[in-house]
Amino acid sequence: MSTGSAPHHRLSDKVPRTERGRRTLRKLLDAAAIEFGERGFHEASITGITRRAGTALGSFYTYFHSKDEIFRALVSDLSGKVREAAKSALAEDHAALETERMALEAFLHFAREHKEIYRIIDEAEFVDPTSFRAHYETTASRIHARLLAGAEKGELREGLDEAHAWAIMGMNVFLGLRYAVWSEDTAPERVAELANEILRHGIAREG
Amino acid sequence: MSTGSAPHHRLSDKVPRTERGRRTLRKLLDAAAIEFGERGFHEASITGITRRAGTALGSFYTYFHSKDEIFRALVSDLSGKVREAAKSALAEDHAALETERMALEAFLHFAREHKEIYRIIDEAEFVDPTSFRAHYETTASRIHARLLAGAEKGELREGLDEAHAWAIMGMNVFLGLRYAVWSEDTAPERVAELANEILRHGIAREG
Amino acid sequence: MSTGSAPHHRLSDKVPRTERGRRTLRKLLDAAAIEFGERGFHEASITGITRRAGTALGSFYTYFHSKDEIFRALVSDLSGKVREAAKSALAEDHAALETERMALEAFLHFAREHKEIYRIIDEAEFVDPTSFRAHYETTASRIHARLLAGAEKGELREGLDEAHAWAIMGMNVFLGLRYAVWSEDTAPERVAELANEILRHGIAREG
């Protein structure tokens, strides 16, 4: 999981025609987010989802073809939400490093509120590698683009590579795991500031 | 997964009394590493493991009580191997930043050779959260200790926090995922150098 | 197994909502009575039950959580049937000793018709001790109550103890085992008469 922007749709292939159908679909997706988040993909069951959604087992298959499909739909849905969350931070025009700081901070806040999302996207690595890779590659590209833009503006150094973007994304993801999902013992602001420090001037003693 | 040091033993609860038993146990662990690495914990089957090991199904249960147990034994075993790999890099007394560079480089080489290990340890997050957390917390502590030692020596700045260690670990893990497991399109030396650059002076344009 | 009265319900936890479901549940219980009766609890298999019932293996688990559960449901069901069988004998108001004779006779007839029930309830001693004890304790109480009522009416002697009830129940059960389940070489009427003789005036030479 990590930081990014730009929406994403197509929750499911079958779009409900009636209002009632739309409600059922939403109930199923919400229930699935909870079920998958609490039990993980393999432990989760369709029965568990429909029980939480308050629908009959059979109704599930009116909206999704399989367990995999709803999982994918969910990852896609949540992946969008994560980007959405970072959006605000990126909307305004800030200095390059400030943008990164804000993005991480927004991400940490979001992760605190949606711990289950974190788990679901992470588990996609094993359940649906394609969308997992897509999620991170998209995110890395987005970060890389920002770095290049920052260099363009003269705020960041030249020669920033895709690897730099991956390094930043890795930092963000692990800080989210440690300081948002596992424990909230440190304020997002402080964590984001410490990470930003690294980006500003590394960790070497300043000469 | 990531960088660290210090051994670790106790592969399984039942220690074989005979040489033949010892061989069988080793065959099972090796087979399990492949099976879990290729298919993931849930898709993997005991049958698959014993088939690869060339033993009877029942023999599995002579050495392990359950699928979970062998998985845990494996994580513990591999977790040790990862640290072992980084060890050489840390043995000699290098400058602090140089040490980090070498550790990452060793780690990337190791991950290329043992892609399945990467996957197994990552999946532990869902199968055996306890050892997963333990693995990363131990690793982060080890990194943090190195940072403090570096500051002590006057090579790194003061006030380096546990969060800095997590940030570095995250960088390393994601770079391993991208440049060792997913693709080998960039040399470990170069990736390690790019990451080290960040630690040396951040990504801001030097003023 | 033995003699008693009073109904009993709740065959299974999952009550079918449809008629079809009700039919399947009944087929499973009937098949289980045969399977357990013929092969005993441990030799019996769920597959054997569903094969006899003509349903798919999985359907079993729509109605029962486990092999134990259906066994318990069955014991409870059959336990009720045994009492039901004795009921007719006890309905009318007969002399105390005559009541005991009729109860035993009815029980012997019933046991001849339902030999498998005999075996199932007996095996409950090992499979489900709780319901086994409950069955016999209930039965003994019922007998004891009849003895006290008989004494009250002046037909039976004073001071009849719970132990007397257990003695009578033991007689009945073993006579059922020998003359209903193992062999039908003697008419229930005659067996009941011989046993009743003991209750009437013991086995000592009258003098």
Place this chain on the structure above:
Amino acid sequence: MSTGSAPHHRLSDKVPRTERGRRTLRKLLDAAAIEFGERGFHEASITGITRRAGTALGSFYTYFHSKDEIFRALVSDLSGKVREAAKSALAEDHAALETERMALEAFLHFAREHKEIYRIIDEAEFVDPTSFRAHYETTASRIHARLLAGAEKGELREGLDEAHAWAIMGMNVFLGLRYAVWSEDTAPERVAELANEILRHGIAREG
């Protein structure tokens, strides 16, 4: 289980030649009595027996061909012990009814001391019906013979049938279950006396 007399041997087919072998065989039988008594035939395991006996798994098969065989050997062994226990009571020449009282009393004492034996013999009904039937048929014959002898002596009434013997045996077994195995809340002397009362003059109010 119940009351009787006359020895019985042949514990196992393979008679050990050495002293060491004899000890191992005895250890296995004792361990089996505990294992079967505590866990029942099906739950009991050969491993459990050898663990308790302190021998290697393989050693079991030096003395017994199968789990069934040791169970049968045990039932036979214990069946003999039960008769042995009643023997003392029957040795001296008492009045017929007094003999029955003493036999039951001895049996109750024995059952209190050897609850596990009770369970093992009972379970034989399902595991080894042949020896189970043999045990009870032998016991019933023995009782019947005593009844006929008592009639011969003029102490018991004429026409005492095999069914009377079964009734008495049933009484004894159930009183043993209730007042020796399940609870010891009533003294064996009293229980035996109450049962004997029935044999002396039934339960009807004396005219």
Place this chain on the structure above:
DNA sequence: GATGAATGAGGATTCATTCAT
């Protein structure tokens, strides 16, 4: 005789998916 590793048939249970109403 003793030891303990190896074997594999057997069975309970789960649950995604299909289908009849």
Place this chain on the structure above:
DNA sequence: TATGAATGAATCCTCATTCAT
């Protein structure tokens, strides 16, 4: 659309028995 019963492939695990040392 909604419902819930029916289906059966898939898999873990047990343990009596055999075998090599």
